[in-house]
Amino acid sequence: MSATLLDPPPHLSPPTALRLSQQAPLVLASSPASSLPWPISLLTSSETPETWSVHENLLLACLRTGDDRSARQVLDRMVARFGDENGRVMALRGMYEEAVAKDKGALEKVLKEYETTIQADPTNMPIRKRHIALLRSLGRPTDAIAALTYLVDSSPTDAEAWAELADLYASQNLLSQAIYSLEEVLLITPNAWNIHARIGELLYLSAISNGEGGGSYKGFAEAMRRFCRSVELNDGYLRGFYGLKLATSRLLSLQAPKRNDVSAEDLPLPPVTTIEKLNELATSKLAEIVRRGSAKEAGWGGYEEAELIAARELLDRDGAKVVR
Template structure:
């Protein structure tokens, strides 16, 4: 049983999807379709949970690589096991229909005659609601997708995935305050998600860039961004995204803070709002040294440091070159 098939990489790289889809003949042969109808197929068969996880991941990979025939076989096996009315099966069937749709008219028909009809019968079908929102997003109907997510979160306010998706949609519309609010909601649900801390740091940094004419607002956003990146690093050692962000935000803060600033600014609650310049410089040095280490060890393929992509290493080098040029000036 393939570990990669059971736990595919979250990066979504095309070569990973291709490698998984190429396992279709062996997996389908091993999971031969039962001749018994549901629910007898459950009562009179020996099975493992991993089998169905494999088939679902294989289905998605085959759709990504254009192997519609194998994807259909996976869907049929899953339907035979769980029944046609299973919520997850209904969502996977919708995903399959979206993938094989020939034009925009066919895609729109899936939205109106499949997803909308299913929700009319059962408004609580969360997999279908999420697939419908995903389809609206892919059709560039961002406003409708946002409205759908807001409605979903009214009934399911602790759905971290939906809050994160809503944050991305708001961010795509340059609605930074709304995106920040959504990411804060994510962290209330999963406070130790280091990737979400880093993502919030990125959005705060870009919000500060949009407030370039309002120095106080920019300083506040940059200071909060700095804290988020630091928290992300605290939760996950060697997290490139957090160190990269820390380098960017600390460099920006150094350029804004006055040289003579020696005291720490505090907000109305007494919490630290803007750190002093010496602290920011120390964090900048920390980020620089870690990025240099990642670049050196990652480029040489040293054991334990070979998980970084070439594009990431190029981005590190570009950032270091850019900041070093500013120092020389």
């Protein structure tokens, strides 16, 4: 999988980010703006929308790898092209200032700047998001949650914001709020298998904290169904199978409650045979992914090393139990 500056993967691994940021001199050498005076420059400039996506991604990669000087140059170009007042450029400049800030005091100053910008123009979504991200990285999650709930109230179709809110809630151990936010994400992107699996994970966690009893059994069953949906949408999704295996093992170890304490509104609990079959399916599929993914077979790349190790560890634990 080759990462380009035009379309980098959402999660850059450190070596890829370094490789991308090393392309900075190349991009900076070719100027998109023409040096000719105005009417002629319109005809000779070679800029396309892609030019600026490349610049933006380059800026992010440079900030990440600590190449602040190239970042500054890229940023200056964007400011020269789009002006100071463009929301997106403002957010990128904010990111740059956050990156070069020496201590907490400097970050607080950036935060103040964000707040004045938001007061001047409350519709500036990129800056609002930077504001929330900075609040979070300053270790003030409650403030971040407050700002973010205000954001999703005024812009409830923003899947990114809802997902961030879910993450913040989950970090504060407010699991039901986190699940609610993730459901909002699903309403916007109904086929996002990772969100289905994430809801499954949160349901699983909240079922664990519920302790023993019929309620937690129901929680595990719902988590299992979420994982099922996620691997139904993507049959190579390691996290989905991992969760499916965990949830089904939990269910098999628990005593199924009697039928009558399940409310009629929700789905009936799945029969034990189905759970066993699902457990087997998840085990075999995980084993296949681990085997082929570690061998780096063609078409099986792209699994993260850490996830593969965790999956192997889960399988080994399971195998050890059987031997014993």
